[in-house]
Amino acid sequence: xxxxxxxxxxxxGKRLRFHLPIxxxxxxxxxxxFKYTVxxxxxxxxxxxxxxxxxxxxxxxxxxxGVFESVRPTGE
Amino acid sequence: MLRLPSVRLGGLVVRRxxxxxxxxxxxxxxxxxxxxxxxxxxxxDRVDTPLPDRRYKxxxxxxxxxxxxxxxxxxxxxxxxxxIALYRMSFLQTFPEMKQRSDEWKTVMGGIFIFLGFTGxxxxxxxxxxxxxxxxxxxxxxxxxxxxRMLDMRISPVEGISSKWDYEKGQWK
Numbered sequence: 001x002x003x004x005x006x007x008x009x010x011x012x013g014k015r016l017r018f019h020l021p022i023x024x025x026x027x028x029x030x031x032x033x034f035k036y037t038v039x040x041x042x043x044x045x046x047x048x049x050x051x052x053x054x055x056x057x058x059x060x061x062x063x064x065x066g067v068f069e070s071v072r073p074t075g076e
Numbered sequence: 077m078l079r080l081p082s083v084r085l086g087g088l089v090v091r092r093x094x095x096x097x098x099x100x101x102x103x104x105x106x107x108x109x110x111x112x113x114x115x116x117x118x119x120x121d122r123v124d125t126p127l128p129d130r131r132y133k134x135x136x137x138x139x140x141x142x143x144x145x146x147x148x149x150x151x152x153x154x155x156x157x158x159x160i161a162l163y164r165m166s167f168l169q170t171f172p173e174m175k176q177r178s179d180e181w182k183t184v185m186g187g188i189f190i191f192l193g194f195t196g197x198x199x200x201x202x203x204x205x206x207x208x209x210x211x212x213x214x215x216x217x218x219x220x221x222x223x224x225r226m227l228d229m230r231i232s233p234v235e236g237i238s239s240k241w242d243y244e245k246g247q248w249k
Contacts, residue, residue: 042235049234058230061243065228 121169131166140165 064073112118117129136144140161146154147162154162163170212218223237230238242249 045235045239049239062228062230067225067229 119168121167121174123171123174126171132168133165136165 062068063071066073119128119130119132121128133140143158143161144165146158151159213222227238227241233239240249241247
């Protein structure tokens with residue numbers, strides 16, 4: 001019937017000292033992971049797309065397909 | 077016959093007086109639904125607020141009263157049974173009794189599924205009797221023409237749909 005007195009104080013501080021470094025580290029890891037799995041590949045995809053992009057050729061292909069209202073395909 | 081009503085009236089008066097006296101005890105002794113007097117300190121069994129406003133048994137028998145007197149002295153002199161009796165005077169349930177698991181979750185889950193199923197029936201009826209006709213734009217032929225137009229317009233050419241189409245060969249990459 002004689003138990004040791006339980007911890008009465010500092011409970012929040014103890015929890016924070018344990019969880020805050022973990023939370024901080026995991027957030028940073030998540031940000032770095034997002035950067036290298038999403039943003040860097042996306043930047044590269046855009047760079048590669050525009051490296052050899054011929055706007056006039058694309059315009060003419062679209063015109064021939066008939067999607068514009070201001071210019072009709074060359075046949076008509 | 078003339079004397080009977082007066083006897084019954086006397087009995088009613090006695091019963092009403094005892095009902096008024098018994099309300100602090102809060103036992104369901106009379107026929108009406110018991111009303112809790114919220115202006116008086118209440119007793120409760122809760123894990124999150126463990127100390128109620130009043131002792132569980134507030135009307136003590138003589139033996140209980142003498143035990144309460146003994147409690148005022150050194151506690152080492154109390155036997156184990158006496159300590160347990162004192163606890164049961166102050167509290168109805170112990171913490172393990174309060175925390176006992178029940179099968180209520182089965183009832184809850186069953187009720188949830190019953191109502192989900194009923195809602196499903198309602199939605200089914202609604203689809204048949206309420207919804208308007210399916211728009212023609214969902215037909216496969218229209219969807220094909222729509223996709224072709226998206227590719228012609230070069231929708232999402234960098235990472236999206238048009239980037240997956242090979243324009244030279246006229247097929248998906």
